[in-house]
Amino acid sequence: xxxxxxxxxxxxxISDLDEVMRYQNDWNLRRWxxxxxxxxxxxxxxxxxxxxxxDPIRDGTMVLAIIDKKTGVFLGITRFYDxxxxxxxxxxxxxxxxxxxxxxxxxxxxxxxxxxxxxxVLGLHSVYLDTMEHNKQAIHVAxxxxxxxxxxxxxxEFIDGEFKGLVYLDILSRxxxxxxxxxxxxxxx
Ligand SMILES: CC(C)(COP(=O)(O)OP(=O)(O)OC[C@H]1O[C@@H](n2cnc3c(N)ncnc32)[C@H](O)[C@@H]1OP(=O)(O)O)[C@@H](O)C(=O)NCCC(=O)NCCS
Numbered sequence: 001x002x003x004x005x006x007x008x009x010x011x012x013x014i015s016d017l018d019e020v021m022r023y024q025n026d027w028n029l030r031r032w033x034x035x036x037x038x039x040x041x042x043x044x045x046x047x048x049x050x051x052x053x054x055d056p057i058r059d060g061t062m063v064l065a066i067i068d069k070k071t072g073v074f075l076g077i078t079r080f081y082d083x084x085x086x087x088x089x090x091x092x093x094x095x096x097x098x099x100x101x102x103x104x105x106x107x108x109x110x111x112x113x114x115x116x117x118x119x120x121v122l123g124l125h126s127v128y129l130d131t132m133e134h135n136k137q138a139i140h141v142a143x144x145x146x147x148x149x150x151x152x153x154x155x156x157e158f159i160d161g162e163f164k165g166l167v168y169l170d171i172l173s174r175x176x177x178x179x180x181x182x183x184x185x186x187x188x189x
Contacts, residue, residue: 002064002117004109005187009064009117012052012077016065017045019074023097031159032135033095056083056122066096066110069187075101078110080118080127088125090118102137111145112186119173120182128170132157139167146179147171 002009012020023029024044030036056062063079076096083090092114096102118124131138133152143149147169155163180186 001189002113003069003185003187003189004113006069006105006109007075007113007187008067008069008189009078009110009113010067012048012063012065014045014048014052016074017041017048019065019097020044020048020077026097028099029095029097032132032138033093036159051079056080057085060084060090064114066094066106068101068106069189073101075106076110078114080114080122083122083124088123090122090124090127092118092127092129107141108145109186111141112180115145115171115176116180116186119176124173126170126172128168130166130168132159133165133167135167139169142169145171146176148175 021041021044024039027036051061051063054061054063060083061079061081062083063077066075066078067073068075075098076094078092078094080090080092092111094107094110094114096107115127118127129142129147131142148171149167149169151168153166153168156166157164
């Protein structure tokens with residue numbers, strides 16, 4: 001279990017299915033994360049059964065639940081994928097499900113905890129993320145957490161009837177450690 005100032009990141013469990021399902025078909029969340037096609041409960045259940053047993057090193061994916069430290073409320077999911085040990089890099093994804101829980105600091109805190117795990121536990125060298133060019137909030141949160149913009153794939157995402165660019169940002173372990181020295185946790189239980 002890993003702690004930030006506001007959140008706790010813990011393994012995602014099969015018993016989280018109801019929470020994961022709650023916003024699975026919510027346009028406000030899904031339009032920022034992948035192709036927003038409807039997902040049935042059995043398909044989400046199947047996905048959950050698969051991801052809860054993945055090993056980050058062997059399978060290249062680690063999925064964690066974001067929990068409000070104070071209230072225990074399930075806030076969303078964050079994950080590493082494309083985690084490749086020979087390169088010591090991974091890609092970060094994050095979603096705060098309920099729009100009412102956004103802009104309250106949870107996303108930044110969870111991002112910092114994920115970077116802490118990447119550089120203090122997994123021994124990664126770099127973490128990158130991609131997001132659509134018009135996802136200004138996600139870009140702001142990434143930059144605020146120390147990511148640097150490194151480029152953009154042009155017109156590569158089809159959303160809202162248009163092709164949008166995909167912005168790439170990354171952070172190296174030494175850049176993170178300048179602000180968050182090794183071994184010092186972001187937050188406490
Ligand atoms: C992106 C996301 C994870 C951020 O988490 P969050 O908890 O809402 O973000 P925080 O509260 O930590 O930070 C919000 C910051 O964004 C800023 N912000 C809000 N709307 C913004 C906008 N339209 N443009 C730029 N910045 C914006 C806020 O002012 C705040 O910045 P500050 O702390 O410097 O004042 C969350 O909004 C989310 O899940 N969005 C939908 C899914 C998604 O886009 N995922 C990311 C794909 S990579």
